[in-house]
Structure formats: C-alpha cells, structure tokens
Amino acid sequence: MKRFDLRLLKDNFYDRMLELMKNDIKDGENAIFLFEIGDFSAVQKSADLIYENGYTLMNSIKFNEVDWTIVVKKVQPEKKETETKEEE
Numbered sequence: 001m002k003r004f005d006l007r008l009l010k011d012n013f014y015d016r017m018l019e020l021m022k023n024d025i026k027d028g029e030n031a032i033f034l035f036e037i038g039d040f041s042a043v044q045k046s047a048d049l050i051y052e053n054g055y056t057l058m059n060s061i062k063f064n065e066v067d068w069t070i071v072v073k074k075v076q077p078e079k080k081e082t083e084t085k086e087e088e
Contacts, residue, residue, distance in 0.1 A: 001029065004034070014045065
C-alpha cells in the first residue's frame with residue numbers, strides 16, 4: 001500500500017492520480033490518495049475516473065475540513081448494475 005498526497009495540485013490532481021495508479025501501483029495493490037475537496041465535485045469525479053479506468057474504489061473518507069482521502073485497489077471493479085422497470 002502506498003500513500004500519495006495530491007493536495008498541492010488543488011483541482012488538477014486527476015491525471016496525476018491515474019498516472020500513479022498505472023505506473024507506481026502493482027496489480028492487486030492499494031493506493032491512498034489525499035486531495036482537497038473544495039466544492040465536493042472532486043469526490044464524485046475521482047470516483048468516476050477510478051471506475052472508468054478499471055480500478056476499484058475501496059473507501060472514500062473526509063479527512064478534515066478541506067481534505068478527502070480515497071483508497072483505490074488496482075483490480076477490475078464489479079460491473080455496475082442498472083435497474084430496468086418492466087412495463088405494466
């Protein structure tokens with residue numbers, strides 16, 4: 001498990017986070033990323049990027065008043081299920 005502090009990048013941490021997952025984390029290994037949340041949009045965007053790039057979001061926690069921590073595992077995520085309604 002490796003920890004990366006991306007707070008200095010402010011809202012521009014997404015590319016660096018994905019680069020670190022690709023190059024510095026081994027298959028099956030976990031990474032912890034610390035970043036600033038601002039208006040909270042970074043939380044959802046980071047979760048979406050992790051899923052779209054084939055990694056699994058293990059945990060997402062507010063670290064303090066301005067920082068957020070996510071734990072990501074370098075394994076394929078489970079497929080998202082979509083609910084379909086039958087017509088009556």
